Amino acid sequence: MKRIIILGLSLLMTLFIACEDKKDDAAVEESTVITVTTENVNDRSFYYNLTIEAEDTNTWHVSLQNIDAGGGYYMPSIVLNNSVMVTIDNSVNFDELEEIPSNDQWSTDISIVAYGGDNEVLNYDQTNHTISVSNDNILIYIPTTHQVFKLHFDEYSDGILLFQFDEMTQ
Amino acid sequence: MLLLTIPALGEASQIVSGRVVDTATKAGIPDVNLFIPSQKIGVATDKAGAFHFTMLKDEKAKLHVSHIGYTSSTIRLNGSTEDMIIALDETFFELEDVVVTSTRTEKLHRNVPVATEVISKKDIIDSGALNVAELLSSRSGVSLQTSVDGGSMLNILGMDSRYILILVDGQPVTGKFNNRVQLDHISTSDVQKVEIIKGPNSSLYGSEAMAGVVNIITSTSTSDQSLNISARYGGTENKLTNDGLNHGSSSYRLGWTHTFGTLKASLNADMEKMETDKEIQQIEIDDIHKQSLRGRLLWLMNADHTLTVNGTVYNHDETGASQLMNTETFIDRTTLILTHDWQMRNGWLWNHALQNHNYSRNYVQTRPWGDVERDDITQEENIEYEGMLKKKFGLNEFNVGLEFSQAAYVSDRVDNGRQTVSSKSIFGQFDVHFWGNINAVIGTRFDMYNEDEPVMSPRIGIMYTFNDRWKFRSTWGKGFRTPSFMERFIDWDHVQFGYRVQGNPDLKPEISNGYTAGVEYYHPTVYQVSLMMYYTTFKNLIEDFAIEPALLSYHNIEKAVYKGLEIQGRWRASSSLVASWGLNIIDNRDGDGNIIPNTQPLSAYCRGSYQAPRHGWGFSTRVKWVGAYTPEEYDPDSGTYIHATETLADYVIIDISTSLKIWNPLIMNFGIKNAGDYTHDRYGPFIGRAVYIELSITLKGD
Numbered sequence A: 001m002k003r004i005i006i007l008g009l010s011l012l013m014t015l016f017i018a019c020e021d022k023k024d025d026a027a028v029e030e031s032t033v034i035t036v037t038t039e040n041v042n043d044r045s046f047y048y049n050l051t052i053e054a055e056d057t058n059t060w061h062v063s064l065q066n067i068d069a070g071g072g073y074y075m076p077s078i079v080l081n082n083s084v085m086v087t088i089d090n091s092v093n094f095d096e097l098e099e100i101p102s103n104d105q106w107s108t109d110i111s112i113v114a115y116g117g118d119n120e121v122l123n124y125d126q127t128n129h130t131i132s133v134s135n136d137n138i139l140i141y142i143p144t145t146h147q148v149f150k151l152h153f154d155e156y157s158d159g160i161l162l163f164q165f166d167e168m169t170q
Numbered sequence B: 001m002l003l004l005t006i007p008a009l010g011e012a013s014q015i016v017s018g019r020v021v022d023t024a025t026k027a028g029i030p031d032v033n034l035f036i037p038s039q040k041i042g043v044a045t046d047k048a049g050a051f052h053f054t055m056l057k058d059e060k061a062k063l064h065v066s067h068i069g070y071t072s073s074t075i076r077l078n079g080s081t082e083d084m085i086i087a088l089d090e091t092f093f094e095l096e097d098v099v100v101t102s103t104r105t106e107k108l109h110r111n112v113p114v115a116t117e118v119i120s121k122k123d124i125i126d127s128g129a130l131n132v133a134e135l136l137s138s139r140s141g142v143s144l145q146t147s148v149d150g151g152s153m154l155n156i157l158g159m160d161s162r163y164i165l166i167l168v169d170g171q172p173v174t175g176k177f178n179n180r181v182q183l184d185h186i187s188t189s190d191v192q193k194v195e196i197i198k199g200p201n202s203s204l205y206g207s208e209a210m211a212g213v214v215n216i217i218t219s220t221s222t223s224d225q226s227l228n229i230s231a232r233y234g235g236t237e238n239k240l241t242n243d244g245l246n247h248g249s250s251s252y253r254l255g256w257t258h259t260f261g262t263l264k265a266s267l268n269a270d271m272e273k274m275e276t277d278k279e280i281q282q283i284e285i286d287d288i289h290k291q292s293l294r295g296r297l298l299w300l301m302n303a304d305h306t307l308t309v310n311g312t313v314y315n316h317d318e319t320g321a322s323q324l325m326n327t328e329t330f331i332d333r334t335t336l337i338l339t340h341d342w343q344m345r346n347g348w349l350w351n352h353a354l355q356n357h358n359y360s361r362n363y364v365q366t367r368p369w370g371d372v373e374r375d376d377i378t379q380e381e382n383i384e385y386e387g388m389l390k391k392k393f394g395l396n397e398f399n400v401g402l403e404f405s406q407a408a409y410v411s412d413r414v415d416n417g418r419q420t421v422s423s424k425s426i427f428g429q430f431d432v433h434f435w436g437n438i439n440a441v442i443g444t445r446f447d448m449y450n451e452d453e454p455v456m457s458p459r460i461g462i463m464y465t466f467n468d469r470w471k472f473r474s475t476w477g478k479g480f481r482t483p484s485f486m487e488r489f490i491d492w493d494h495v496q497f498g499y500r501v502q503g504n505p506d507l508k509p510e511i512s513n514g515y516t517a518g519v520e521y522y523h524p525t526v527y528q529v530s531l532m533m534y535y536t537t538f539k540n541l542i543e544d545f546a547i548e549p550a551l552l553s554y555h556n557i558e559k560a561v562y563k564g565l566e567i568q569g570r571w572r573a574s575s576s577l578v579a580s581w582g583l584n585i586i587d588n589r590d591g592d593g594n595i596i597p598n599t600q601p602l603s604a605y606c607r608g609s610y611q612a613p614r615h616g617w618g619f620s621t622r623v624k625w626v627g628a629y630t631p632e633e634y635d636p637d638s639g640t641y642i643h644a645t646e647t648l649a650d651y652v653i654i655d656i657s658t659s660l661k662i663w664n665p666l667i668m669n670f671g672i673k674n675a676g677d678y679t680h681d682r683y684g685p686f687i688g689r690a691v692y693i694e695l696s697i698t699l700k701g702d
Helices: A002-028 B121-127 B132-137 B278-282 B485-489
Strands: A034-037 A046-049 A062-070 A073-080 A085-088 A122-125 A130-133 A137-142 A147-157 A160-168 B013-022 B033-036 B041-044 B050-056 B062-067 B070-076 B084-088 B117-119 B142-146 B152-156 B164-168 B191-198 B212-218 B225-236 B247-260 B263-275 B287-300 B305-321 B326-343 B349-366 B372-393 B396-411 B419-434 B438-449 B455-465 B470-481 B491-494 B499-502 B510-522 B527-548 B551-572 B577-590 B602-611 B617-626 B632-635 B640-643 B651-663 B666-673 B690-701
Touching (some): B013 B062, B033 B050, B041 B050, B062 B084, B070 B084, B121 B132, B121 B191, B121 B602, B121 B617, B132 B142, B132 B152, B132 B191, B396 B485, B419 B485
Parallel strands (some): B164 B212, B499 B551
Antiparallel strands (some): A034 A160, A046 A062, A085 A137, A147 A160, B033 B041, B062 B070, B117 B191, B191 B212, B225 B247, B225 B690, B247 B263, B263 B287, B287 B305, B305 B326, B326 B349, B349 B372, B372 B396, B419 B438, B438 B455, B455 B470, B491 B499, B510 B527, B527 B551, B551 B577, B577 B602, B602 B617, B617 B651, B632 B640, B666 B690
């Protein structure tokens, strides 16, 4: 019995030390968050591929476009490629977001983040004529590569948008 | 001693001596006038409130004692006339004060036929307001909105500042942004009082006095020598950064007056710095620096002529920085006014002034990587000459005046480069008394613009004095406003939202036609209540509209009606405790009967002030309540402003302030503004709970 207890404690200690080591490794791991400053949407639309971390007008996932808002007006808007799936997770801050949502949380309705959507990223204040940026954490799943990215939009100013993103791994 | 006529001395003469003191503080009152009408003998008290003179013996003689700021008193001299102690009650109602705005002549407040509201120096100090915009917004019927472009948009009785003429010492403030005057550039430390007149007043002041006039009267030291230094620090509880009362503003002021023989010079310098304040963060600005210098030189050339030179330099610099954009706004204002008064021997007074006002605003947006996105300059220059001839005929007074002005405007947002408008105006007014208890002012003004049809603006104001306590006032007048340069000539492509705004050079002047009627009950030492109703109709109001989708412009609309009721009161519970209150009911509707957005239909305020006798400290609290109202918001589909879907709930703003005389010339003021911390992110007020502390030292000499 005594041997079993010693063996059990040894295993627990080993596991504990292993976990501690892993935590240390994570702490020293460099941040992979990438910050992107778009082109001015009033000059041209901006298309970005999250996988290759570069602009790409053919195989893009996230874009900034001026879209027709009706009545002859155009509004800057985030538009996602219809090949991706999206979800919102505001349970923790962007930096602390590590857990990939379960399958049933993903939606193909990419319009939620566009102008007029429930979680529109760029919100136009009709009273003050200003555009503010939503504080939502937006998660994008790319089915073709099985990659998950978290995005956060930081600032919008006269046609230019600043956002950061990072790939999430399980 | 101001006036002393000693009669022939002899057995029939007697000494009259003593002190005039404040009933509450028992302190001597300097410069009190004592006058015996039957013997035409007069004297004024010295610095300690003492007086001494000789009169002919007469047991029926009466001594009249008067001072601005105190209740006048008449004493029968049938007893001992030596070592008298005469106690005067301070008048808390400012009705003994002289007002100038409603008639362009000096009149006692209680005797002015056109109802005038006065914000006194004490009210200004108690308010804790740093600038005039903040001061006015603490009144009922007045709201202040911070525009997204910075600055403040004032709204009085539902009218924005386009329709209220703003004057400083009787001269219009030039330099408008978005067609509106911003009053946050005028520091309250310089302001002696503010006079407000509601209703059309173009008969005296011309364009823009459509719905009222606000005259900000700056301080002038009554002493030959004085020096005032004050410093203030304030912090706001910043919800945006959520780090407590760590940020806010600091301001410093220096005021100096010196007399050199017949020359009196004064200089006031103000500096204000705001950083990471909630108000400015709301408009994405990190800090604001304001500096102003105001100088005045008064030369009493001789008994008939006085020459005054007034100059003001104001500089404003605000900066903001983010990861994507750096912004800078530079505002410069300069004013130079040369005034000459000539008191002619035949009783006429000729007062004329030549003035030059310059305003420039430069807005620069630069990307952190160096690209300049916008470099926008607006410049305005006004040159004006005005002259006025006045004469008193007994109680009646006549004045006639003329004005020539030329305004030039250049803006990167305005088409066709430099625009100029010149005008010539004549005006006249007769202030006449009938049957001892009716006083009327009848006047008119004729304005001729180079681009508009001539406009005539008459006004009649009548006051009926029922007795010493009751007064009835009524006015009728017409007002107008010429379309602004922006409304006529703007040509601005709002790239961001894909719409364009173009001016309408064919706009007609807006015309108003207004009536006021009011009653005032006045008890000289206990209470005062006034009630005023007003009804103003507007024709050709200028509104923005969509010509077609994404193309906005301005047009004249047919009609609007503004009406309301205002009740104000003051009550002096004791010599130490004073309360005042006000209630405004506003009903502003367009030609279709719809309520005009942003009208606050119901608002009220009350103020209580306690001044501890002989202990040098005071306490004041103010509460302003604004009833629920519907704000306006822009509808991109129709290109017009429409009622917001959300009605704003009623709210209360509470301010508290105390003052303590630490040592005779040194005073400390401490206050909490918006103690309840009420804010609204979209419609304001944007500034939450704020505290401030101010130290002020004033040295005076003769």
